Amino acid sequence: xxxxxxKRPIGxxxxxxxxxxxxxxxxxxxxxxxTIYFGDSGRAPYGSKSADTVTKFSLQNxxxxxxxxxxxxxxxxxxxxxxxxxAVSQSAGLPVIEVIGPGARAxxxxxxxxxxxxxxxRGTVDSQVYPAAIRRCLDGPADIYQQACPLFVSLAEEGWxxxxxxxxxxxxxxxxxxxxxxxxxxxxxxxxxxLSGVIAAAAGPDVRLVNAGAPIAGIVAQTLERTGLxxxxxxxxxHVYFTSDSVEQFKTLGSxxxxxxxxxxxxxxxxxx
Amino acid sequence: xxxxxxKRPIGxxxxxxxxxxxxxxxxxxxxxxxTIYFGDSGRAPYGSKSADTVTKFSLQNxxxxxxxxxxxxxxxxxxxxxxxxxAVSQSAGLPVIEVIGPGARAxxxxxxxxxxxxxxxRGTVDSQVYPAAIRRCLDGPADIYQQACPLFVSLAEEGWxxxxxxxxxxxxxxxxxxxxxxxxxxxxxxxxxxLSGVIAAAAGPDVRLVNAGAPIAGIVAQTLERTGLxxxxxxxxxHVYFTSDSVEQFKTLGSxxxxxxxxxxxxxxxxxx
Numbered sequence: 001x002x003x004x005x006x007k008r009p010i011g012x013x014x015x016x017x018x019x020x021x022x023x024x025x026x027x028x029x030x031x032x033x034x035t036i037y038f039g040d041s042g043r044a045p046y047g048s049k050s051a052d053t054v055t056k057f058s059l060q061n062x063x064x065x066x067x068x069x070x071x072x073x074x075x076x077x078x079x080x081x082x083x084x085x086x087a088v089s090q091s092a093g094l095p096v097i098e099v100i101g102p103g104a105r106a107x108x109x110x111x112x113x114x115x116x117x118x119x120x121x122r123g124t125v126d127s128q129v130y131p132a133a134i135r136r137c138l139d140g141p142a143d144i145y146q147q148a149c150p151l152f153v154s155l156a157e158e159g160w161x162x163x164x165x166x167x168x169x170x171x172x173x174x175x176x177x178x179x180x181x182x183x184x185x186x187x188x189x190x191x192x193x194x195l196s197g198v199i200a201a202a203a204g205p206d207v208r209l210v211n212a213g214a215p216i217a218g219i220v221a222q223t224l225e226r227t228g229l230x231x232x233x234x235x236x237x238x239h240v241y242f243t244s245d246s247v248e249q250f251k252t253l254g255s256x257x258x259x260x261x262x263x264x265x266x267x268x269x270x271x272x273x
Numbered sequence: 274x275x276x277x278x279x280k281r282p283i284g285x286x287x288x289x290x291x292x293x294x295x296x297x298x299x300x301x302x303x304x305x306x307x308t309i310y311f312g313d314s315g316r317a318p319y320g321s322k323s324a325d326t327v328t329k330f331s332l333q334n335x336x337x338x339x340x341x342x343x344x345x346x347x348x349x350x351x352x353x354x355x356x357x358x359x360a361v362s363q364s365a366g367l368p369v370i371e372v373i374g375p376g377a378r379a380x381x382x383x384x385x386x387x388x389x390x391x392x393x394x395r396g397t398v399d400s401q402v403y404p405a406a407i408r409r410c411l412d413g414p415a416d417i418y419q420q421a422c423p424l425f426v427s428l429a430e431e432g433w434x435x436x437x438x439x440x441x442x443x444x445x446x447x448x449x450x451x452x453x454x455x456x457x458x459x460x461x462x463x464x465x466x467x468l469s470g471v472i473a474a475a476a477g478p479d480v481r482l483v484n485a486g487a488p489i490a491g492i493v494a495q496t497l498e499r500t501g502l503x504x505x506x507x508x509x510x511x512h513v514y515f516t517s518d519s520v521e522q523f524k525t526l527g528s529x530x531x532x533x534x535x536x537x538x539x540x541x542x543x544x545x546x
Contacts, residue, residue, distance in 0.1 A: 042326045043316045048430070050519035053315045154427040157321070165441045172438065246323035271544045 003069075006229045009034035009240075010220070011070030013061040016044035017157065017250075018190035019076030020257040022099060025213035026074070026220055027239070033224075033231050034238045036068050039254070040270060042244030045153050046079040047121025047189070054123060058084035060273040062092055064242070067273075071229050074220060075099065078120055078189050082127035095223050102219050103186050103212035104133035110208045111184040114142040117177035117207075119199075120188030122148040130188055145180050149173045149189075156191040159256065162198055170195070170202035178203065186210045194257065241265040276342075279502045282307035282513075283493070284343030286334040289317035290430065290523075291463035292349030293530040295372060296512075298486035299347070299493055306497075306510045309341050312527070313543060315517030318426050319352040320394025320462070327396060331357035335365055336546040337515070344502050347493060348372065351393055351462050355400035368496050373402050375492050376459050376485035381410035383481045384457040388416045390450035390480075392472075393461030395421040403461055418453050422446045422462075429464040432529065435471055443468070443475035451476065459483045467530065514538040 010030075012023050016039045023037055038061055040046075046054050058080045065073055074097045075081045075088060081098035089096040107116050118130040131144040151169055160166050177185065185207050187193060193211045200209055224230040231237070243250040247265045254262040283303075285296050289312045296310055311334055313319075319327050331353045338346055347370045348354045348361060354371035362369040380389050391403040404417040424442055433439050450458065458480050460466060466484045473482055497503040504510070516523040520538045527535040 042322060048522075049315060050522065053518050150431050151424070151427050151433075154424050158423050160424075163445075165438060165445065168438045168441065172436075245326050249321075249323065 005071055006231055007233070008069050008071040009036045010072050010074065011036050011038070011065030011068060012074045012076050013038040013040070013058070013065060013080070014077040014190060015039070015046035015079065016041040017253055017257045018153070020254055021190050021193045021213055022074065022076035022216055024258055025217040027237065029214070029217035029221055030224070030237070032233045032235065032237050036065060036070060036240050036242070038064055038242045038268075039250060040244050041250060042270065045121070046077060047123050047153060048150060049123065051083045051123070051127070054080055054083040055087050058088050059091060060270055062088045063273040064268065064270060066092065070094070072097065072220070072223065074216070076190055079123040082124045082129040095227060095229070097216065097220055097223060099190065099212055099216050100129050100133050102215035103188060103210055104130060105137050106210045106212060106215045107134055107184050107186045108137035110210060111142075113181065113183045114138065115180060115182045116142065116144050117174075117180070117182040117185040118144060118146045118188050119149050119152075119173065119177075119185065119192065120146070121153065122150055124188050130186060143180065145177050145182060147173050147177055152189065152195060153191045156194045157253065161194050166195065167198045167202055170198050174199070174202050178207070182207060184208045184210060187212070239264070242268050244268060244270040278344055279504055280506070281342050281344040282309045283345050283347065284309050284311070284338030284341060285347045285349050286311040286313070286331070286338060286353070287350040287463060288312070288319035288352065289314040290526055290530045291426070293527055294463050294466045294486055295347065295349035295489055297531055298490040300510065300512070302487070302490035302494055303497070304509060305506045306504050308510060308512050309338060309343060309515070310512070311337055311515045311541075312523060313517050314523060315543065318394070319350060320396050320426055321423060322396065324356045324396070324400070327353055327356040328360050331361050332364060333543050333546040335361045337541065337543060339365065340546075343367070345370065345493070345496065347489070349463055352396040355397045355402040368500060368502070370489065370493055370496060372463065372485055372489050373406050375488035376461060376483055377403060377406035378410050379483045379485060379488045380407055380457050380459045383483060384415075386454065386456045387411065387414065388453060388455045389418070390447075390453070390455040390458040391417060391419045391461045392422045392425075392446065392458065392465065393419070394426065395423055397461055403459060416453065418450050418455060420446050420450055425462065425468055426464045429467045430526065434467050439468065440471045440475055443471050447472070447475050451480070455480060457481045457483060460485070512537070515541050517541060517543040
């Protein structure tokens with residue numbers, strides 16, 4: 001007899017390690033769910049790559065997760081969410097969660113002056129999905145300003161989370177947004193929560209930072225409840241990790257991103273999917 | 274009747290755009306040679322990826338070039354040269370040029386105090402190929418100090434070639450090497466020549482920078498002459514470019530790296546090779 005669908009794991013993929021900040025929020029909110037995470041570190045980063053390359057990679061990642069019998073897929077990467085959500089959603093045949101909508105809704109709720117900044121990779125910014133999603137959540141006019149911050153992913157992966165030079169780079173990126181008088185700033189990349197101390201310092205006390213981790217976990221919980229897919233186990237969930245590059249490196253860096261040890265990690269050849 | 278072998282193009286590959294600094298030196302030295310360049314921007318960068326991922330990618334890149342009937346392959350990437358030279362060389366069946374040896378020899382000739390610094394990606398540094406190659410060129414003892422500079426590739430691709438913050442980052446990376454009293458510094462990554470102004474400023478006037486572009490072009494010329502493969506045409510060489518990501522992006526950034534327009538560029542699906 002096959003396992004009931006609600007006992008199956010939640011599948012999560014990202015270009016590499018950034019999505020672990022989303023997984024962390026999901027694990028906190030839904031401690032009894034099993035999860036399978038795939039980080040495409042062998043082909044990371046996605047942020048500066050073209051829409052069709054990101055779509056092709058995302059479909060391969062989703063096929064790998066489907067083969068693991070997941071009950072849901074979380075695209076824990078803003079670039080992949082902005083470029084490939086429709087393609088993954090249409091091909092998956094099960095609930096697919098993206099990370100743009102929750103951040104956009106949180107920003108719409110947070111703003112007072114309707115001047116909102118969005119920072120992300122070049123791919124996410126070029127896709128224009130955040131301005132469109134934020135406008136859908138707000139009645140009436142709003143001013144939305146975007147800034148691509150390509151160095152932030154390298155700084156996050158390098159562990160330079162609170163260096164003075166990271167602060168200087170944040171100042172350079174944020175200056176054009178601050179000049180526009182934004183009161184809310186969306187961290188539109190799953191790597192950026194690691195830099196939130198420096199980003200908050202550069203943005204100053206009048207700007208609210210939107211980290212979509214908790215709102216995304218909320219959507220995941222709602223979707224599981226609505227579809228009857230929530231795991232009714234009382235045991236702690238099991239967490240398994242796959243990467244397209246070195247397992248050792250994934251374990252070391254991943255444990256820092258997740259703030260707890262990555263124990264079970266395996267390598268796969270994603271190009272076969 | 275098939276084309277004489279010496280009329281065939283020289284094949285060059287890199288993880289993305291950095292190898293164009295090598296191609297530029299080869300074009301200057303050998304203006305009558307046709308070239309085919311493949312930049313694996315869809316899977317770039319290679320510098321932080323594991324040895325076997327870099328080897329797998331490099332073998333695919335070489336297979337693509339072999340299909341184009343090249344007469345020689347230049348691995349215009351330090352990470353790929355350090356990780357995959359033997360594998361590519363054994364499988365290619367034609368002359369394969371790597372970029373570590375020429376830089377190591379130039380460093381051995383340049384040093385006076387036998388204290389040499391090497392900067393590169395994490396992959397190149399971990400491979401220890403530079404210290405081994407430099408020691409082979411020097412009789413007697415030598416002190417070789419390495420430093421991985423993972424942010425330099427992003428800064429080069431971002432076009433932040435002479436920003437104050439790039440100088441600050443260079444200071445952070447170079448400080449441990451300068452404390453050791455090096456008199457020579459190898460730019461052990463084909464992206465770094467773009468940052469040479471800032472790196473030279475951070476290193477100070479007493480340190481000689483080694484950019485292996487011209488020495489690599491010299492080895493290419495010698496090898497072609499020795500093997501009778503030099504193109505005796507008097508016409509300017511033709512240069513064709515392939516990328517595994519967006520052609521538009523390759524043309525825009527590539528023209529900046531090469532300092533002349535990239536005209537004929539095409540996209541390929543490298544995972545098929």
